[in-house]
Amino acid sequence: MLLQFNLQIILLTAQVAWQRSVRPALVRDAVLLPLLGFAGLILLWWVVAAFVSELMPTPWEALVANLDYILHPFYRRGPGNLGIGWLLLASLKRVLIGFGLGALVAIPVGFLLGMSRQAMMALNPIVQILKPVSPLAWLPIALAIFNLANPSAIFVIFVTSLWPTIINTSLGVSSVSKDYLDVARVLEMPRWRQIIKIIWPASLPYVFTGLRISLGIAWLVIVAVEMLTGGIGIGFFVWDSWNRLNLSSVFLAVLVIGFTGLILDFAVGKLQELVTHRPVSQVEA
């Protein structure tokens, strides 16, 4: 059973790696080496668990303890007692709403910053000062404004999503290839059509890079936010499991959070390929 589960993980990883990167020449690169990596990690876990045996479960014990969660991800056993699938969906919902609102604000603002020197001079200092602030610092402010946990969590995700998208969008808009603009100039294209037909599509890959980074950070931050706000969600599940000294569930949550993050990133990448008709570069800012 353990072996079977591990194989599933490895195959999925290999498949994702296969699609994301340059096609590996050998089965060894696609399957065996990742398999080796996972085996090493599990071995390390086992060794640590052998020394800290009172709290740390071994991989095998963790699997047995989590069987119920894994087999029934969508159970409802009374208020607050929900399967891990529901918790994951609740967290995803917060992230997607916050991220969506963030993108709606960040893309136009980034575009403005890229187009206008005055806007850049006026707004760039704000962006530069707020960017390094941990999004969690916004939580008390959000709680003061909304007085409710859920809108506050969404607000923190919203703020988190702003900066990478703003910065990358403005970079994309201001670095549109001169060649493309020369084509537009020779064709005597008016400015507003240049914006719609040249500058916007040319900067789309940068916009998507920003969105990918934003979504990645948002997914990181939601776990921490939910630990603080409580309620239904994968982050609170981690904290709640720790309070019940149930480390097995924490390990499960780590795995689930990791896979969900991977899938989110993959989904945005696919969307980018669909929209821009260009292969997604592996370079990330």
Place this chain on the structure above:
Amino acid sequence: MVKPNTHLASSAAATTSKGFLVIEDLVKAYPTPNGGETVVLDGINLSIGEDEYISVIGHSGCGKSTLLKIVGGLERSTSGAVWLEDREIRKPGADRMMVFQHYSLLPWLTVRENIRLAVDEVLSHLSSANKQQVVNEHLAMVNLTEAANKYPDEISGGMKQRVGIARALAIRPKVLLMDEPFGALDALTRGKLQRQVLDIWENHRQAVMMITHDVDEALFMSDRIIMMTNGPHAKIGEILEVPFPHPRKIEDVRGSKEFFALRNHALNFLDHHFSQD
């Protein structure tokens, strides 16, 4: 041995009635950080006929691309002027369409959409069906009907440049400006594409100004070769008339004695100016 028909540039342009495309006393200088200026082009005078194919040849950095950009309106001259049909050129315009060295295709549009974008902008008075027809004609002209729905990333360099040429010709410019159009291609593709472009030109003659650094290419394709001296202060050193009649066959041209005479003459000119540095 044929003596190349050459004359000095300065004597060619001192006319009062302007020709089709006229470059007059053109100077281009860039300011330097220490307050001085670098003169790139120093007094260019040239007149091009309305169905003439000319090449501009010279070493890297002689300002030949700058000259083309000024004619295209993408750069301003410091003094002097360029006239197209007695109108002074001050800004870019679709009557002087460019074929760019690195193709400058828009990567988010298909081959067809790239050409259509130009047609939509310039031939906006046409109906949608007529625009479509213009696009299709030019796709066929450069043998790209099959690849019409591919994206630039999916086609070879030679195909990309054919799209660039189709895009330029589709909007029916008065002058076609080509900035080393075959420079980024491998030798085999280059030969094929030169042939294709010459075929198209021989069937639809118009004014062409082509920048190149390849003497063979210039001799094979053009009616006159403008040979530039080295920059800074680049001038027209010599103008070489190419006597081969159109339509040309590359084997005939390459086999002729005149070809070798002209080729040696041009190479000697370039060598001479290279060794001055």
